[in-house]
Amino acid sequence: MAEEKEALFSKQNRKLLSDPLNDNNPISVQVLGICSALAITVQLKPAIVMAIAVVFVTTFSNLIISLLRNLIPGRIRIIVQLMVVAALVILVDQILKAYAYDVSKELSVFVGLIITNCIIMGRLEAFALANKPWKSILDGIGNGAGYGAILIVIAFFRELLGSGKLLGFEVLGHKAKTLAESTGLYAMGYENNGFMLLSPMALITVGIIIWVQRSRNRKLIEA
């Protein structure tokens, strides 16, 4: 073999994993997949499950399409991609229904809507169709994780400030009907921020994340 074999985690490959987490984040830089970021981030638990599901789907759809990339006729490639993604999403949906029924009920239609998540189709079109399987897997994990990380950050703040809980635990204390019976912060007159539960606030949170990211990462500022 004339070509030198590339190490599994060469610098280039590591970049495939780390890039989508910061410099090329699907949500905060490419602004894709916003709808689900607004819809399922009221609580932390569904957001985490959603993040795992999307990592699973991006990774395996990238792998499968990358394996098939030389066999797919160009004219019907979108249909083939959709078939693969749909099959994977149905798999995720069934697993959730079997093993995590209440979360599946909370996520409701948004599990099915992973099919339409622009990030997945975008990665298939832009990456998996032109790259080898291993690189495609890394790219899939990276982008799924980049999406999931933002989702979890948003959900963390929305659940904490909106309902005073994290993963269902009352971390800020218990809010009873009267001030005297309440504990923790609520005993001092703290109230939950109802605005955090509404989707506009999720959009504003995404905006704040983008703002913070751009002021830390000068590369992202357009001239």
Next chain:
Amino acid sequence: MNFLRKTLDKYKPLFEKGAKYEKFAPAFNGIDTLMFVPNHTTHKGAHIRDAVDLKRIMITVVLALVPTMLFGVWNIGYQNMGEGHTFMELFGYGAIRFFPMLAVSYGVGLGLEFLFAILRGHEVNEGYLVTGMLIPLIMPIDLPLWMLAVAVVFAVVIGKEAFGGTGMNILNPALVARAFAFFAYAPNMSGDKVWVADSAIDGVSGETVLGTLAANNPINSSVFDMFMGYIPGSVGETSVLMILIGLALLLFTGVANWRIVLSSVMGAAVMGLIFNALALNSLMTFPWWQHLLVGGFAFGMVFMATDPVSASQTNKGKWIYGFLIGFLAIMIRVFNGAYPEGVMMAILLMNVFAPTIDHYVIAANIKRRKKRLEKIKIA
């Protein structure tokens, strides 16, 4: 004054370029120019300078707000304690309740302004002097101070600094604060318990006129009370008389635009008349001219809708902008039971549309002039 100038001059070298506290120069200059007229001269371009700069405009608005604020402070006491107290007792009670709100609003807001000025290396703007006064005036008196502080943080950071600071904001920052508090802490911002200070303790309940209307109850305040402002409501919004005094000052100095005020009253009148003509339920039968007296209408039209930054810039645009604010405000009041007061929503919505209105007004003007030009060419 001389002492102040000397003290400022003494510390000035510390903040100059290359000196120890160079970073904090915006904060220092902000204090300096607030106290004294800046002494820099124009270096290039037009050399005509007006005495009315941003600072003078803002101070004028603050002065225009003083009558309604003083009345509001008295009204807090009046609503809580009622008749049979001296003026000073009522005013003193109101002052104890209101001035902490003002202090929190200015403290938090100006703190953030200075912080952003230092971080971004620009000068401190005076825009917050007005916003900081407006915010406590449009909040219910029973709002906890920390909620006020959170709302102020949101208004300054998201409503203003995210867009680039004073003069760049799309929405009126004071209304952003109110909208935020309204959606975040709804139980503290509406209902019949929040408009009278300490009502939870004293058992006094006071519903605003619009709240009473929305709940389908008979109103027991006279038109005179509504005009004078002897009714429950946000601190600054109740007295139409005091707001008119402020309006007179703003119009006389040219700070507020009469087109917006006039057209918004017209818009509200048209919508009110339509509802009166239809008269399908008790809300719709509320006389159209009384809509102008109750709630935040007068306050919003005079001090919020006329905000030169977030309003339309063209004269024709101002007519459309004002008219739609009045029109929508009354429409939201009557149609949406969840929001007895529609002025805040109407102004925020039209703030968003103001640049669009301007765009079409300008496009129409260009079209007209092009046609005229073609006519001349042919002839």
